[in-house]
Amino acid sequence: MITRREFLTGLTAAGGFAVSTPRSAASEPSPETGTIRVSSSIAICTAPQLVSEDLLRAEGFTVVQHGAQATIGTLEEVAAGQVDIGISFIGPTIVQIDGGQSITVLAGVHPGCFELFGTDRVRSLKDLKGKKIAVVGLGSSPHIFLSTMLTHVGLDPRKDVEWITKPRPESVELLREGKVDAYMGFPPEPQELRARKIGHSVVNSAADRPWSQYFCCMVAANRDFVRKNPVATKRALRAFLKATDICALEPERIARNLVDKKFTQREDYALATLRELPYARWREYNPEDSVRFYSLRLREAGMIKSSPQKIISQGTDWRFLNELKKELKG
């Protein structure tokens, strides 16, 4: 976490923003940098990243999209400094922060994008003991999320289940054929699995507690970018949060946009996803609670070594969010 002193020093150096000026009497300075780099890697649930492009321009930025490579996602691009800000899954983000990566989490976006599907042999999470679970890879978002769920019900993800690593389409087929017992779906997979009547929902993180009470997607920025560009960080976060509101308010338009821009093919699945995800929660839920909750689960799963408090102190900064909650209501 950036200290109060660093934050104020950055503001002063960057924008001529007098430290002694009361915040309420000062106008927001221009961003310290005219360019912001965002990832072109977008999933349906991270649609606010797509919507934010015009809003970032309105905040004074030239937007540069960084093309995600096949082996690297938004989070890795942020950590490497190739991308300044983006939306990432909380589990992998915590793992990266624990590994010393240069990432600062700024806000939550929404809970609820993952859904666990199982065969008839699986009725609850505890039924997964001794079962086969398909994931795209160890360390992938589905693997990390499901590991947190397993530890929450007292199972050890390292010993109590058998992980089968397969590409997504193959994993879905394995579930359909009953050759694996469970598969963690991310949008638009849950919509597709339901439509094709493959498996059944075991845990829906949009509806089932405790998962529905915590963010799964959050805004993360490169730590050096945040430190050097506090005004730009706040402006960029404002664009992302406005975009999040727009996803809640105008799902039909955003679903069409996702198809028009070829991020997905099925408008009906995209619309179902956007309607199901509670984007309006960014004001209500405490993002620190989400980081603490998932850090505890990941520590139990042996996936991180740091305490939740260390993850929070090293990898989060809520100051911008707290200011924006007062400026942007809905």
Add this chain to the structure above:
Amino acid sequence: MPALAHQPGRDARLPTIGAAPPFALTTADGGRLALADLRGKVAAVTFIYATCTDTCPLLTAKLAALGKRMGKDFGAKVAFVAITVDPERDTPDVLRSYAQAHGARGAGWAFLTGTPAEIKDVAQRYGVFARKTDRGDVDHTFLTSLVDRAGALRVQYMGVRFDPDEMLSDLRSLLREGGR
């Protein structure tokens, strides 16, 4: 139930985001109105279009009810400005009819139109994006911005589901600040 995160203290001042984007557009009476003309008043600036059949009328009705609750301050100290996002169709006459049909009457209201370029520019600078659909509707962001007496942008409301009591409280808070 978690507490709403944006519940400021009773006496908390609203933040100052920056100078509100200026505009000078055509009123429903055919005159011109600039944001600068509203200096000394608290203004709520929003975006609508007259043939909108779903959300715009709800927003207009919500604001009209708020205007009534402002009492004698509405018009004298508070102005509501509705800018069309469909300037090709929303002539001053069309906007005047829309205002009458939705109860947005009185000196506190201004419905504005302009050239497509003018409207596009002001909408973008307020962070509102509009696009005509194949059906002839206009997809646009519902964003209402509160501007203080000195012309500073203080708070923005997304959508139409906001709490009218909260907006009324913010308008009154800006009135209490007086001129700056």
